[in-house]
Amino acid sequence: MNQDKSQTSSHFVTTARAVFVGPLPDPNTLAQYAKIYPGLEKTIVEMAQKQSQHRIEIENLIGGVGDGGGGGGGEA
Template sequence: MISKKNNKKLRRYQKTKSVNYKSLPLNNELKSIVQAKHTMIQSGPLPDPQTLEQYNSIVPDAAERIIKMAEEQAKNRQSIDIIKIKTIRFSQIFGVIAAFIISMTAMIGGFILILTGHSVSGWISILSGVSPLIAVFIGDYNKNKH
């Protein structure tokens, strides 16, 4: 168990970026705990060269297989990204076409209602067909403005 005094010292030194643990004014109990801590952080699809070398010493050609696996995974990820981009593009185009068809149907229906003597219903239909388009254009204008 670490004493309260040593615990305060340890917290104070943990806040600093780099510490020479041998120069800390701690007793041997705490120094052995601090010296035992070792952290290695590795990021990326491939391990570092030393680890690849260790894999090769255990299993022949392991490093080559690991590199090949990382290359195949990268190709797979790129093909998935391409499919996502094409799907998003299709959805956007389809959405614009569908919105145009719905708006035009509402406006044509409104004109037909006006011509048949239902002017209030006709104007409501025309405005309900035009208002989403106006809202989209205003929204795009505001996005581009900022």
């Protein structure tokens, strides 16, 4: 007696994706930079801080973009 035993196998693939938005890389990437080039993570954070401060200073000079202050000129 020869029984045909068919085997069914299922394969599942799970994909995870994380998206980080902002001036800094996500914490894991920042840590990987530090492993490759010690101290680089500090430099990257300092660069983001300087850029943020620069942006604030520019926005203050033109009258506060986006705060309803009408910094674009041409007001009636």
